[in-house]
Amino acid sequence: MQTNRLSPVMPLVGIVAGLALALCQYMIFVYAPVEQTMGIVQKIFYFHMPLAWWSLISFLTVFVASIAFLRTRNWKWDALSGAAAEVGVLFSGLALITGSIWGRHSWGVWWTWDPRLTTTLVMWFVYAGYLVLRTLDLPRERLGTVSAVVGIVAFLDVPLVFLSARLWRSIHPAVFASKGGGLEAEMKTTVIACIVAFGFLWVALTWLRAAQRRMAARIDVLATETTI
Amino acid sequence: MESTQWLLVANAAVWLGIGAYLFLMARAQQTLDRRIRHMEMLGDDK
Numbered sequence: 333m334q335t336n337r338l339s340p341v342m343p344l345v346g347i348v349a350g351l352a353l354a355l356c357q358y359m360i361f362v363y364a365p366v367e368q369t370m371g372i373v374q375k376i377f378y379f380h381m382p383l384a385w386w387s388l389i390s391f392l393t394v395f396v397a398s399i400a401f402l403r404t405r406n407w408k409w410d411a412l413s414g415a416a417a418e419v420g421v422l423f424s425g426l427a428l429i430t431g432s433i434w435g436r437h438s439w440g441v442w443w444t445w446d447p448r449l450t451t452t453l454v455m456w457f458v459y460a461g462y463l464v465l466r467t468l469d470l471p472r473e474r475l476g477t478v479s480a481v482v483g484i485v486a487f488l489d490v491p492l493v494f495l496s497a498r499l500w501r502s503i504h505p506a507v508f509a510s511k512g513g514g515l516e517a518e519m520k521t522t523v524i525a526c527i528v529a530f531g532f533l534w535v536a537l538t539w540l541r542a543a544q545r546r547m548a549a550r551i552d553v554l555a556t557e558t559t560i
Numbered sequence: 561m562e563s564t565q566w567l568l569v570a571n572a573a574v575w576l577g578i579g580a581y582l583f584l585m586a587r588a589q590q591t592l593d594r595r596i597r598h599m600e601m602l603g604d605d606k
Contacts, residue, residue, distance in 0.1 A: 433570040
């Protein structure tokens with residue numbers, strides 16, 4: 333039986349992601365200097381920020397793939413939007429958790445209703461709801477259309493998350509809003525290395541999950557045809 | 561809790577989250593493989 337085979341490039345991306353993340357860990361714990369005001373806990377920033385940024389890229393991917401699906405009715409876009417939403421919910425959830433741990437240490441509270449935190453939490457719930465929606469027992473065509481429409485509308489919150497720390501009075505810093513964010517050279521190198529490392533992880537996870545979703549959809553169609 | 565411990569807890573949380581997602585993906589792949597084998601067996605019977 334012919335199924336969607338995985339690309340031979342995919343394992344390579346996974347290996348590169350693993351090596352890049354190992355390097356990122358080395359840079360966080362060994363290479364990057366300890367920040368003088370916040371101390372060693374500031375190093376949470378090196379995985380907190382890449383997770384947050386790549387979650388926003390995930391939701392941008394959901395938005396673009398949903399539009400592409402409605403225009404072309406090609407199911408590969410539906411699989412990509414589902415996969416990107418899953419990885420986005422994972423990454424934004426981890427960004428919320430790491431931010432909460434950092435906040436508990438620095439601000440003395442696990443959570444505060446700050447504009448950046450609140451819009452991020454709303455975004456997490458919106459996309460978690462989107463994933464629940466995708467599991468509904470509806471006809472395939474209808475579910476694909478409804479998911480794509482929700483995937484487009486849900487994106488409304490994403491620019492708000494990005495701009496919240498700049499638009500409103502927020503205790504959350506707008507990183508790189510000023511020139512380079514006032515980071516030392518080693519800190520800047522570390523944060524860039526971690527953004528790249530988490531980028532490889534994001535590509536590997538999204539690609540693999542999208543391939544799995546395409547394969548599952550193909551098996552569903554073949555199973556239905558066999559039954560008929 | 562000391563600052564280093566907060567950092568380690570946050571780091572552990574990230575790897576637990578990613579590890580859990582990889583585990584779920586591996587389970588999903590096993591399910592797909594099982595369904596493919598099942599369909600191949602049905603195809604061979606015809």
